[in-house]
Amino acid sequence: DQQVKQNSPSLSVQEGRISILNCDYTNSMFDYFLWYKKYPAEGPTFLISISSIKDKNEDGRFTVFLNKSAKHLSLHIVPSQPGDSAVYFCAAARSARQLTFGSGTQLTVLP
Amino acid sequence: NAGVMQNPRHLVRRRGQEARLRCSPMKGHSHVYWYRQLPEEGLKFMVYLQKENIIDESGMPKERFSAEFPKEGPSILRIQQVVRGDSAAYFCASSPLGQQNTEAFFGQGTRLTVV
Numbered sequence: 001d002q003q004v005k006q007n008s009p010s011l012s013v014q015e016g017r018i019s020i021l022n023c024d025y026t027n028s029m030f031d032y033f034l035w036y037k038k039y040p041a042e043g044p045t046f047l048i049s050i051s052s053i054k055d056k057n058e059d060g061r062f063t064v065f066l067n068k069s070a071k072h073l074s075l076h077i078v079p080s081q082p083g084d085s086a087v088y089f090c091a092a093a094r095s096a097r098q099l100t101f102g103s104g105t106q107l108t109v110l111p
Numbered sequence: 112n113a114g115v116m117q118n119p120r121h122l123v124r125r126r127g128q129e130a131r132l133r134c135s136p137m138k139g140h141s142h143v144y145w146y147r148q149l150p151e152e153g154l155k156f157m158v159y160l161q162k163e164n165i166i167d168e169s170g171m172p173k174e175r176f177s178a179e180f181p182k183e184g185p186s187i188l189r190i191q192q193v194v195r196g197d198s199a200a201y202f203c204a205s206s207p208l209g210q211q212n213t214e215a216f217f218g219q220g221t222r223l224t225v226v
Contacts, residue, residue: 004153017194034214036217041219041220041222042219042220043117043202043204043217043218043219043220044154044217045113045217046214046215049214065137066175089153089154091154097116097167098144098152098156098159098167099144099146099156099158099215100156101146101153102153102154103151103152103153103156104153
């Protein structure tokens, strides 16, 4: 029972263009959503988060959008840089409890 | 301010042996979480601990797995009688007192290989 889904296992984008990573969830009780970035052989690094009371949160080149009616969130990275190449995990939490992760999307930014 | 420290980074065990994975949270953090990542999958929650207490172990397998976070020292994830299917990356995360999990900081993980 996958409550958080990332349907695209991989995404390639040209440097300088926008990267859009998508995530869908099924549990309407989730009230907090996060994106983590992970390099090989390292732990996930927190990127950006959004509460369910908001529909957008921006931090530098990273913006997260939340569409509660569609149970969908997305991470926009603009402009994309080669150093952004990593696996991106979407995660969701309910009442500040443990995180439920998606399966990840491998982003490759081509120079 | 050191981050979350996990050791060992790599651990090889034969089937039937015990595996002990250690996690030292960030300074000032009193919440510890263990996650497991199987190949080609996302991280799956295992257990949530505070000092000397297991708060939520709903993700822990019912047998062979245990976790503790003593008053002094690191958190330990213990796997008894390991099997091949236990081979995975095990990540520990910590968050500060009064801030449960929502922006938890992760360690670099322990990669367990059962041969």
